[in-house]
Amino acid sequence: MRRGLKITLVAVTGAALTLSASACGGKKADSDDGGGGDKKSLKIGLAFDIGGRGDQSFNDSAAAGLDRAKKNLNVQTEEISAKPDEPDADKESRLRLMANKGYNPVIGVGFAYTTAIIKVAKDFPNTKFLVVDADQCKVEGANVSGACFSEEQGSYLVGAAAALKSKSGTIGFIGGVNVPLIQKFFAGYQAGAKAAKPGIKVLPPKYLTQPPNFNGFKDTGLGNEAAKGQLDQDADVIYHAAGGAGIGVIKTVGQAGKWAIGVDSDQYNQPAVAGVKQQILTSMVKHVDLAVYDFVESVANNTFKAGTKQYDLKNDGVGYAPSGGNVDDIKARLEELKAKIVSGEIQVPTKV
The missing domain is CATH 3.40.50.2300 (Response regulator)
Structure with missing residues (x-):
């Protein structure tokens, strides 16, 4: 079993949300005090695109990056999936919920989150945000990063x-x-x-x-x-x-x-x-997994940079299997x- 705490957020109806938490066996997740002088634990909020974790494609690649962060870094996570045909207001609601709960950084997976993240980020200037597949590879805000790919x-x-x-x-x-x-x-x-x-x-x-x-x-x-x-x-x-x-x-x-x-x-x-x-x-x-992990690591190491980052053949951001x-x-x-x-x-x- 993976060490630490796994927290999952599930959409119910509209913007209504319920939270459930379960702990795996073994030692508890490190506290924010980071016993022994460790860095403060990051609380990562991640909002999936339609299909969510388990789609065996785009979202699962993002999930792999999140899982790698849980394994290698001192983090806790919360994740939620989008609903088909939902309005931007629903995306904003879940992003605000995570930011209000102290999750920092917050990640939106999929170009459909671009507008919502740019809007919400203005109200949470101390929270770092990433949009994967930033629409037209454009983002705004000193606390917003966008991952773009040369598909x-x-x-x-x-x-x-x-x-x-x-x-x-x-x-x-x-x-x-x-x-x-x-x-x-x-x-x-x-x-x-x-x-x-x-x-x-x-x-x-x-x-x-x-x-x-x-x-x-x-x-x-x-x-x-x-x-x-x-x-x-x-x-x-x-x-x-x-x-x-x-x-x-x-x-x-x-x-x-x-x-x-x-x-x-x-x-x-x-x-x-x-x-x-x-x-x-x-x-x-x-390699959405690479983009997610790079972003989380940059926040953990205080090397975050606003703006967009391109993933292409040159940096192995895309390729063939x-x-x-x-x-x-x-x-x-x-x-x-x-x-x-x-x-x-x-x-x-x-x-x-």
Whole structure:
């Protein structure tokens, strides 16, 4: 069992919230006095995106960073998930609740938290805030940090992999919600595919929902149906950027004996897709865990800096997963393309 205290916050209805706490066996968490001269214990509040911990994709990558902080640093945590189609007021309410309870720093996972965090941070100038996937990579405030990712760079590499491994000559892309962030994934994917194999056919992107409906990041049924549609159009490699809904994509594509490409986490090792893991070609890994841990560590060490930080191929903020060995035969080509992106020889587009 993990040493220390685990505190979980659960949304009930609207902005109503209930708190439950349970202690694991072993020694109690260090007190704020930090016995023996330790630093004062940080109390981290983290608000997940839709799907929460357990989505086996974007949120779980954030959770891994939080878990690493609990393991390596003197911290306590509180976490909560978003609800589909909730108003910004609900996001503000949970952020304010955590800040009022003394949680510092406070983290919002997902671009949808950007506006709420900037607003709440003004009322809590002594609390440090992080928004993961800051909308348009912009934040405001002396106590606000934003983590941004070059998703298009990692997507370029998995697009190249898709084109090189396709036998039908047709590949597909399924995005969770039609927003600029997810459009970046497709732009990089298409560019990488066409660079690796100019004659490849890239189907028009399929977005599961349109904003303000964000259920496309959660509903596996929508992912399943979209995957069937692209398989029917002869796609034999399909890349998803759909969070939890992507589990439906992977299962459907895998069961059809075609290649699926995961996103955010290395999905080859996720329990939900264990039955079709051999059909996962690769995953575009987005190290949200690194961004969360870097931020917490900066607060703990008093090295926090406001503004945005970019995570890209150069600093291993994004990349592709080799798990399963399915890209071993084309890895040299992928590494060649990666080196050209890092050097600046290849400029990856963020828009189609």
